[in-house]
Every structure is written in structure tokens, then in C-alpha cells.
Amino acid sequence: MGTIIKRPEIKGDIVHVASDPHGNILVIDDRKHRILSFDSVFEQSKILRASPNVPVHEYNRAMLLPIAFASPGRVTVLGLGGGVLAHGLFTLLPDSIIDVYELRRKVAEIAKDWFALPESERLRVHIADARLAVDQLPEASTDMILTDLYSADRMSPAQSQRQFIKACSRALSSTGWLVLNYHRMPEPDGNLLRELKRQFPLLLVFKSRTNNWVIYGRKQDFDPWSIDKSRLNALEERLPIGWRKLIKKLSRLVPAVTPSEP
Template identity: 70%
Template sequence: MATIIKRPAITGDIVHVASDRYGNILVIDDRKHRILSFDSVFEQSKIKRKMPHVPVHEYSRAMLLPVAFAEPVHVTLLGLGGGVMAHGLHHLLQDAQIHVVELRPMVLEVAREWFALPQSERLTVSIGDAGVAVEALPPASTEMILTDLYSADKMSPAQSQRQFIKACARALAPGGWLALNYHRMPEPDGNLIRELKRRFPCLLAFKSKTNNWVIYGCNRPFSPWGTPDTVLKNLESRLPIGWAKIMKRVTALSIDTLV
């Protein structure tokens, strides 16, 4: 599953409806975009129909930022949605293996049929609970974990649990990155922030225009401010999502960020 972006109402034509035990899955087209929704109010995923590998939502673009700091050979995505981030990473990282965990088999079917999710040996999707799956990952088995777990109208509580953060940290290789999408910034003195600080010497944050917060953690000390402009320009030529603009809005996660 993927995050939720609320609009007054999603405009466009419903071109496909599916359902499973979790609810409806709607595919909506407007003139330029294709949207995945579970209720016709919240946007779960959004792509440009002519460029399905380029994420539209700002938070989706921001989730990919750790690629500017380290080019992984293995990426784990928790939550598929329309496959926007998986498709973008598959396009961007030509030598990387990308593994996605998605709860709903029907979401995977829709992503493949309607959102151009690549069928590739480099991109695998497992059906299952992300919380269970991350616990089962071998230690140091992946260089990047991007987690975006949402149902129709709320974030999965797994993302705010200390055990989930601990499991992600254990699964990351040295120098690995975790990116989490939160619907609001966690409490500064809460268990989640304390666990993140315990596991990740480098913590960064990005606030989207829809008030989602992306929190990044690296398991080694790291300063992103020295990232060369040439790196961002190269990434932009490969996947045009505004890497430099995103980078300018990233801040170190501190008490000032949280209040």
C-alpha cells in the first residue's frame, strides 16, 4: 500500500474498479495522469500517463533522495501502491535488485495492468505483511529500505513502532539508508524518535507541501550537504523529479525540526 494524498475530490474518469477483502481499488484517469485510489477521495499513487516511471507526488520524489547519497545494489520497498517508486528505481538503478513487499495481491495486479509496473528479473514483489517481512530480512541484506505503508485513510501503525525501526536497522548493510513516510512528524520525546536516534547516527527530514514528513536515517555518520551538484544533475538527467529542489528543503532532524 502507499500513502494518502487528500483532495477535495479526485476528478477524472474511473476506468477500472477492483475489490478484495480490504476494500475497493479504483483507477482514475484525467487528461495527463493516472491515479490509484481506494475510496475516490484519497490519492494513493499518481503517474504521468506518458512517463509512468516518473513519480508525481512530491513525497514520492523525496523518498528517492537517498539514491543521491549512495547508489545501492539492493533496495527493499515496503508498500507498492501503483508501483511509482518501484518503477522509478527500476529505471534509475540499472544494476540494482529491487524487492517490494505488498499486502494486497489485487494491488499488484492493478499496478502491473494499469500503472506499467515493469515485469523484470530485477524487480520482484512478495505478497505479505510488511511488518512480518522486515523482521524476516537477514541482517545487512539490503542497502536501502523505503517504507510507505498506508490503507485507504490512515498510516499503518507498524511504521511508528520501535520494533519495526529496529528490524529495519538490523536489515540494512553498513552505510545503508532508511526512508519513512509519515503523515505527521512524530512526537519529539516519543519512543519512535528515541529509537531512530539510537539506530541512526544521521537523521534527516523533508516536509512535503501536503504536510507529509519523510524521515531519512543512515546507519553511519553522514553529511548530505557536501553532495556535489554534478551528482544531482546526473540524477535529474536520468529521472527528472527535481533532485536539487528536494535537497534544498532537507534539514537535519533536531529538536528545532520537531517543534
């Protein structure tokens, strides 16, 4: 449903309020930005009002980095929030199908009405529990999965479960990418990181200025630092988020382990 970025108090005018069984949903405007919040303290999503397709938060921008290395035909987004990731992908990938799974119908409605989420046949929003939806995805049916599952005040525990990682890996194509946004770095010797190493020969990590950790897993290894600079220039023209600076902050997480490791 969107990452939480804590502020002492979100400044601006509340321009819309909605509620559902999960709680309140607030839309807040300041001079330049529009913010989605569930409690007026944590920012779930943030866009530039003049350019709603450009993500504001660095971690959101970082989650789009695999587009520098791949042009996926099918993309799956788990958690909509204000639609920042979905809108960015829609702009970057004009020939791709993007499926988004969002638990709260009112959040999806607000993303369209207040955050300029495009309405298109190739951007499909499904009202469903993303944790269950990923289990039902056909094997090798998507080329990229971006998961950003947060409630009002915490990350969904599903993102740190081995079964969730296995389900995402199974649903990815042979060269697919998994992109995970974590509120803290997983334990080096914990089950989560061990499962990620089992499933993905390439693991990269990005630490944002807000101390979010974005972890990237790819089903095949390659050298991400040999990218053609002209591709970065083309991406910057399409969506100006500072691609060169973002890639400089990428690092290889850990070497892969063999599937037989316990």
C-alpha cells in the same frame, strides 16, 4: 500500500474497479494523470500517463533522495501502491535488485496492468505483509529500505513502532538507509524518535507541500550537503524530479544520542 493524499473529490473517469477482502481498488484517469484510489477521496498513487516512471507527488520524489548519496545494490520497498517508488528506483538503479512487499495481490496486478510497473528479474514483487516480512529479512541483507505503508484512510501503525524501526535497522547494511513516510511529525520526546536516534547516527527530514514528513536514517554519519553537483545533473537526466530543489529542503532532524540513553 501507498500514501494517502486527500482531495475533496478525485476528478476524472474511473477506468477500472477491483475489490478484495480489504475493500475496493479504483483506477482513475484525468487528462494527464492516472490515479490509484481505494475510496475515490484519497489518492494512493499518481503518475503522469506520458511518463509513468516519474513520480508526481513531492513526497514520493523526496523519498528517492538517498539515491543522490548512494548506489545501493539491494533495495527493499515496503508497500507497492501503484508502484511509483519501485518504478523510480528501477529507472535510477539499472544494476540493483529491488524487492517489494505488498499485502494485496490485486494491488500488485493493477500496478503492472495499469501503472506500467516494469516486469523484470531485478524487480521482484512479493505478496506478503510487509510488517512481518521485515522481521524475516536476514541481517544486513539490504542497502536501503523505503517504507510507505498506508491503508485506505490512515498510515499503518507499524511504521511508528519501535520494534519496526529496530527490525529495519537490523536488516540494513553498515552504510544502509531507512526512508519513512509519515503523515505527521513524530513527537520530539516520543519513543519513535528516540528509537530512530538510537539506531541511526544521521537523521534527516523533509516536509512536503502536502504536509507529509519524510524521515531518513543512515547507519553512518556524513555531510549530505557536500554532494557533487554533477551527480545531481546526471540523476536529473535519468529521472527529472528537481533533485537540486528537493535537496535544498532537507534538514538535519536531531543530533544522535548514545546507545546507552534510556
